[in-house]
Amino acid sequence: MGVVNGMQLAKKSYENYSHENLLSVIQSDFLQFSLQYTSENHGAEFTFDNGISMCLLADGIVAFNHNNKSPTSKSIVLSCGIHGNETAPIEICNQLVNDLVNQKIKTDHRVLFIFGNLDSMPSAQRFIEENLNRLFSKEQSSTSIEGLRATKIMRIVDDFFSAASETADRIHYDLHTAIRPSKNEKFAVYPFLHGKPYSKQQLAFLSACDVNTILLSQSPTTTFSYYSSLNHNANAFTVELGTVMPFGQNDMSKFTAFMATLTELLTKPDVNLPDFGQCNMDIFNVNQVINKHHSDFALHFDDNIANFETFSKGALIASETGCEYRAQHDGEAIVFPNANVAIGQRALLTVIPYAL
Ligand SMILES: O=C(O)CCC(=O)N[C@@H](CCC(=O)O)C(=O)O
């Protein structure tokens, strides 16, 4: 990983590498390349024998393009490692990039891969200075490691979607894993759509990916998926693929359906999907977004309680100076509880079942 005793080795510059040598380093493993090499002048381009071109846009950010001008061509963003310790999505995206670079698969679409918080991956930390997934907003001007990275990522995503044809499907799956185990192991957050209709086709796609639980967010956020949804009208989701594990310790057999469906998305004009009505999905509405306001914020349940554990109406879920947070409905469930967030940030969500 370019890491010794948890310390990241200084990155090497690839500026003086010949095209051939650079490609061979990338082909051996994109993630290792991204963690070990950097350049002041990004933008190196390659065209493969199969007609696919690749452009290195920044450390850990690479775009693939094809010569297909058909109306079925989509613009797809796949992001992972926005939290550096969420390794399964990083390994999944790395596999797809390696397969594209080595011409084992050929994309039919424009695809942008983003390995988000490269700096926090070697030490397997969620972030170095601040939570990257709270910084995706045109208004943010943070100069922290993550603030600068968010600014760069937003600029690249803006350019990518601006260059998409008017009619192209715009898709963004931001892949994560949860800190706690979840009763519903894989789930997705559908960002707030400001009254626009939910895409049942997208939900059927997620179901084919083995992601059968959806949380409908009811308010604006500063997450990456909300950014793409709001600013680029993309079908965007935060997708949670299980629990945080160290690199190399993920049971990749749990992602067979996810990998196969994602590969189909990239390589075929369209994915064959069942009707939404045939998908057996659990849909929830977000009922409460509970932010931490004081340092004494405490959760009133054990650390081993899983995401989607339900509470009875009136049960005390969390408290802090001047406030108690209680379940407002029987069967209200908790998601993403974390008392250790920065003051002002989300400490948990509660959700209640919803019928679409
Ligand atoms: O398990 C947890 O507490 C966090 C897992 C995670 O990183 N989730 C995302 C969800 C983003 C969203 O609400 O769309 C996050 O908290 O950033």
Ligand SMILES: [Zn+2]
């Ligand atoms: Zn995450």
